[in-house]
Amino acid sequence: MQAVEGIGDRMDGSTETGQEAGDGALRLHPDPPSLRGWARPAPLSPDPSFPPEIGLDIEGLGTRVLTARADGAGGFVIDWPLPATLRDGVPREARAFHLVTGRELAGSPLRLEAGSAGEAPAPPRPAAAAGFPPLSRWPGGLAGVLPAAMAELAEGLQGGAQPPAATQRFEMVPESQSSGPGVRLLLDAASPRVSLLFRLDEVPAGRLVVTAWLPEATEPNMHAVLELSIQAREGPGFRPLRVLRRARAFRRPVEIPVELQPSETGAGAWLAVEALGAKGLAALAPRAAPQMHASPRFEDGRLEATFGRAETFARIHGAAPRPGPAPDPARRLPAGAHPFTQVVLPVHNGSDEVRACLRALSAAATGPMQVVVVDDGSRDLTAEMLREEAARDPRIVLHRREMNRGYTKSINEGVALTGADWVVVLNSDTVVPRGWLDRLHAAARARPGAGMVGPISNAASWQSLPAVKRPDGSWSTNDAIRPEHLDRVQALLDAATERAYPDFPLLNGFCTLISREVFDRVGLYDEEAFPMGYGEETDLCLRARAAGFRLVVADDCFVFHHKSVSFGAGRTELTRAGGLEMTNKHPGVVIPVLERMMQENAVLGRLRGRLAGIAELLAEGESA
Amino acid sequence: MTRLAFVLPVRGGAGSAHSVVQEVSAMRDLGVEARILVNAANAEGFRENHARFDWVLDGGVGVFDGPQELGRLIAGEGAVVATTASSVHCIARAAETLQGPAFRTGYCVQDYEPLFHPEGSMEQDKALASFSLLRGCTYIARSNWLAEIVHSAHGHAAALVVPSIDHGLFGPARRAEGAALRVVAMVRPGTPRRAPLRTLRLLGRLAAGAFGPVEAIGFGASGEELAALGMEPPAGVTLTGRLSQAGVAGLLREADAFLDLSDFQAFGRTAAEAMACGCLPLAPRLGGTVDFLEDGVSGFLADTSDEASVDAALRRLLSLSESERRRMRLAALDAVADFTPVRAAISELRALGLG
Numbered sequence: 001m002q003a004v005e006g007i008g009d010r011m012d013g014s015t016e017t018g019q020e021a022g023d024g025a026l027r028l029h030p031d032p033p034s035l036r037g038w039a040r041p042a043p044l045s046p047d048p049s050f051p052p053e054i055g056l057d058i059e060g061l062g063t064r065v066l067t068a069r070a071d072g073a074g075g076f077v078i079d080w081p082l083p084a085t086l087r088d089g090v091p092r093e094a095r096a097f098h099l100v101t102g103r104e105l106a107g108s109p110l111r112l113e114a115g116s117a118g119e120a121p122a123p124p125r126p127a128a129a130a131g132f133p134p135l136s137r138w139p140g141g142l143a144g145v146l147p148a149a150m151a152e153l154a155e156g157l158q159g160g161a162q163p164p165a166a167t168q169r170f171e172m173v174p175e176s177q178s179s180g181p182g183v184r185l186l187l188d189a190a191s192p193r194v195s196l197l198f199r200l201d202e203v204p205a206g207r208l209v210v211t212a213w214l215p216e217a218t219e220p221n222m223h224a225v226l227e228l229s230i231q232a233r234e235g236p237g238f239r240p241l242r243v244l245r246r247a248r249a250f251r252r253p254v255e256i257p258v259e260l261q262p263s264e265t266g267a268g269a270w271l272a273v274e275a276l277g278a279k280g281l282a283a284l285a286p287r288a289a290p291q292m293h294a295s296p297r298f299e300d301g302r303l304e305a306t307f308g309r310a311e312t313f314a315r316i317h318g319a320a321p322r323p324g325p326a327p328d329p330a331r332r333l334p335a336g337a338h339p340f341t342q343v344v345l346p347v348h349n350g351s352d353e354v355r356a357c358l359r360a361l362s363a364a365a366t367g368p369m370q371v372v373v374v375d376d377g378s379r380d381l382t383a384e385m386l387r388e389e390a391a392r393d394p395r396i397v398l399h400r401r402e403m404n405r406g407y408t409k410s411i412n413e414g415v416a417l418t419g420a421d422w423v424v425v426l427n428s429d430t431v432v433p434r435g436w437l438d439r440l441h442a443a444a445r446a447r448p449g450a451g452m453v454g455p456i457s458n459a460a461s462w463q464s465l466p467a468v469k470r471p472d473g474s475w476s477t478n479d480a481i482r483p484e485h486l487d488r489v490q491a492l493l494d495a496a497t498e499r500a501y502p503d504f505p506l507l508n509g510f511c512t513l514i515s516r517e518v519f520d521r522v523g524l525y526d527e528e529a530f531p532m533g534y535g536e537e538t539d540l541c542l543r544a545r546a547a548g549f550r551l552v553v554a555d556d557c558f559v560f561h562h563k564s565v566s567f568g569a570g571r572t573e574l575t576r577a578g579g580l581e582m583t584n585k586h587p588g589v590v591i592p593v594l595e596r597m598m599q600e601n602a603v604l605g606r607l608r609g610r611l612a613g614i615a616e617l618l619a620e621g622e623s624a
Numbered sequence: 625m626t627r628l629a630f631v632l633p634v635r636g637g638a639g640s641a642h643s644v645v646q647e648v649s650a651m652r653d654l655g656v657e658a659r660i661l662v663n664a665a666n667a668e669g670f671r672e673n674h675a676r677f678d679w680v681l682d683g684g685v686g687v688f689d690g691p692q693e694l695g696r697l698i699a700g701e702g703a704v705v706a707t708t709a710s711s712v713h714c715i716a717r718a719a720e721t722l723q724g725p726a727f728r729t730g731y732c733v734q735d736y737e738p739l740f741h742p743e744g745s746m747e748q749d750k751a752l753a754s755f756s757l758l759r760g761c762t763y764i765a766r767s768n769w770l771a772e773i774v775h776s777a778h779g780h781a782a783a784l785v786v787p788s789i790d791h792g793l794f795g796p797a798r799r800a801e802g803a804a805l806r807v808v809a810m811v812r813p814g815t816p817r818r819a820p821l822r823t824l825r826l827l828g829r830l831a832a833g834a835f836g837p838v839e840a841i842g843f844g845a846s847g848e849e850l851a852a853l854g855m856e857p858p859a860g861v862t863l864t865g866r867l868s869q870a871g872v873a874g875l876l877r878e879a880d881a882f883l884d885l886s887d888f889q890a891f892g893r894t895a896a897e898a899m900a901c902g903c904l905p906l907a908p909r910l911g912g913t914v915d916f917l918e919d920g921v922s923g924f925l926a927d928t929s930d931e932a933s934v935d936a937a938l939r940r941l942l943s944l945s946e947s948e949r950r951r952m953r954l955a956a957l958d959a960v961a962d963f964t965p966v967r968a969a970i971s972e973l974r975a976l977g978l979g
Binding site: 223247248250254297298299302303306318587588589592593594596 | 777929
């Protein structure tokens with residue numbers, strides 16, 4: 001970011017300058033990376049104690065609204081920690097302006113760059129990369145396909161695999177705040193030995209940590225023997241000098257400490273990371289081992305963290321927090337009460353249902369909202385229809401990709417385009433009723449700490465009613481409920497609901513209201529593990545629960561779900577692959593236990609009981 | 625006849641292995657065809673360590689090398705019980721080699737192993753995965769603390785079973801009148817959670833007279849072993865080195881107090897064995913020892929991370945009058961008297977639905 005001279009910065013207690021007469025000022029602070037500054041209320045505001053709002057247009061990422069807070073001395077300050085999505089190393093320009101006056105704040109435009117701030121010293125590069133080749137020159141590009149024989153992937157990095165693997169696909173893993181660069185190697189067939197070699201030219205002897213993992217789940221809780229050795233370059237190949245240690249690689253990255261002797265580093269020495277019997281291997285450049293911190297509580301300094309991890313698991317599996325008193329069911333929700341909400345709608349073909357979904361979204365709105373349609377390379381008439389719909393309603397924004405990149409990349413791209421504090425990720429084969437956002441937000445307000453909210457539906461696994469499963473054990477789609485019944489079903493639900501807003505351990509991903517804070521704290525959907533969906537929402541739910549967010553069911557909101565029109569091919573295989581990734585990514589999480597918690601939920605059990613005869617009621621309504 | 629196999633891929637000799645062996649022995653006496661399956665690399669050591677049980681050398685121990693062999697061994701069992709996190713993985717892999725295995729599975733959780741390894745390490749991931757690998761598994765725990773941590777972290781309702789002590793080995797003995805107070809402590813230099821440094825510091829202060837005239841003895845490591853690991857053997861402390869199970873029993877029988885200053889104890893087997901010998905324990909409050917040790921009645925509990933808490937408990941212990949000590953010894957003996965292998969075996973069989 002540019003350093004802005006002479007900007008008043010009340011957070012720092014410095015005095016203001018000639019720009020004092022402006023609407024406010026912002027600057028980037030380095031540690032922790034955050035935007036700080038001040039803002040004035042709107043000049044004609046009827047209530048000068050009402051906090052001013054600042055719009056932040058971030059290059060490529062849309063607009064975010066920052067609300068200032070009172071500083072206790074009659075002014076308003078802004079202190080906004082940069083979310084993880086803005087600390088990805090991509091330089092971006094941002095413009096800050098007062099939402100009422102529209103005037104740009106002093107200090108704008110800001111340059112958000114690589115997690116650093118203006119002229120402030122950049123955060124230290126991870127010890128990881130220090131001394132290692134920068135891996136900045138990739139002769140074959142950042143990703144590519146090569147014969148499986150040993151080949152140079154980047155400067156100081158070699159990769160290869162023994163037959164029967166014939167080809168290797170390599171993908172660079174970019175350097176991040178917490179780790180050095182690395183590489184992911186995927187093979188066309190399992191190999192008895194998959195090798196990655198890092199040159200050790202400038203590496204000091206001592207304790208190092210190697211991070212390695214298996215890049216694709218092919219079985220539950222899979223693991224492979226990992227061999228770490230020192231090797232010397234000999235002609236086109238390598239000669240092993242010493243096996244440092246044997247370990248195991250899993251789907252989830254693990255850190256393996258090794259100790260290098262002084263004679264084992266320097267010119268000609270390479271560190272080999274090899275998986276025995278695997279269909280790929282990924283590893284980050286070795287880094288210096290972190291110091292073990294003494295624990296004030298335990299002699300075993302690891303126990304603070306390990307007990308902490310056990311607590312994380314307890315948050316995932318634990319019985320839901322006791323709900324507070326339910327709000328008055330008779331309370332009317334004021335129209336337009338909900339905050340600005342952006343709806344991310346990934347679309348891949350399916351013209352008629354998508355049109356119906358968009359029309360319903362337009363008609364159902366009772367407050368500020370915007371629909372971000374991510375057209376993931378639709379091939380049929382869908383693309384043309386989407387353009388028509390976007391032209392019809394200015395609240396519908398179209399974002400098209402010419403190539404189908406998969407469901408999870410689509411929703412991530414959509415989320416990255418939003419800036420509102422609340423986002424709904426919605427399947428395009430849904431139909432929403434009028435006031436649906438009011439109801440979802442009411443549930444979020446009723447449960448402090450709620451990070452995600454899901455509605456009731458006809459086809460949403462444990463959020464379904466009246467039936468959850470069919471007699472054969474498959475998920476019910478409750479076919480007696482049709483889209484044209486939506487208003488009637490919502491009215492019946494209004495009469496039957498307790499508005500208890502129960503906590504759930506997981507939410508069905510067909511329609512989820514998600515707080516921006518969730519994405520900022522736990523990251524976006526995992527598009528590497530779940531590129532085609534089938535697990536991405538469960539994974540996000542688990543990460544949100546582990547981070548302490550509550551997942552809430554809005555038991556007074558019904559959203560119709562056709563179920564699976566888009567991204568629907570090869571479901572069995574995708575479901576299996578997603579299940580394997582889930583098992584590997586969350587070892588120790590017991591999904592059947594979470595299912596049992598949802599199955600045993602008394603609130604939804606009573607609701608299903610009250611609406612058990614909904615098919616007959618709907619049929620009566622039709623005949624009348 | 626009910627067939628039951630415990631998969632125990634360890635060399636044996638440690639307390640938890642002894643516990644499984646004596647319970648399998650009791651099950652066999654009860655008419656159950658129970659046996660132990662050991663991996664080939666540990667088989668010889670296991671037989672040596674547990675040779676005093678005839679059945680160990682006479683068909684009661686099966687040996688496997690890899691999942692295929694384990695699969696063949698367990699195919700005809702009524703139930704297969706894991707005893708460590710790694711044994712869960714062994715069973716899961718072996719079950720994959722079988723078509724529709726008919727046996728039920730159990731996991732006798734002897735400690736919460738994810739606590740043993742660095743956060744985020746591969747070993748911890750394997751230990752965590754051990755709670756999600758076996759579908760329909762029955763989880764068994766020997767303390768409420770263990771059952772609660774398994775339930776809260778993984779959602780499994782673990783059945784609480786009776787622990788067992790080999791009362792033939794661990795029993796009270798008449799102490800010589802007027803002998804100096806003798807305090808023994810377990811020193812495990814290779815296991816940080818057992819707090820070897822904290823233990824050595826306290827033994828050193830005991831030997832230096834900070835708590836009055838006391839004889840201080842450490843078992844589990846010799847002075848040479850400590851020095852090799854960079855730990856200073858404290859002056860005046862007798863270090864016995866590693867002891868056999870019978871050696872530990874003999875030492876506890878002749879001691880007045882046993883110190884376990886571990887960061888936590890999932891169950892606290894050695895404290896229970898000390899109580900069975902009439903030796904008063906001072907054990908960590910964090911963990912499962914609270915199930916059988918009532919503070920101030922049958923021994924003492926302390927917040928082991930707080931030196932003042934440990935000192936206070938130790939002063940109370942060492943300042944007991946003869947009559948108070950006798951009363952507390954009786955309470956300690958009484959508290960663990962029911963921890964018999966037969967009761968433990970019955971409770972496990974019932975938990976597994978075989979009782």
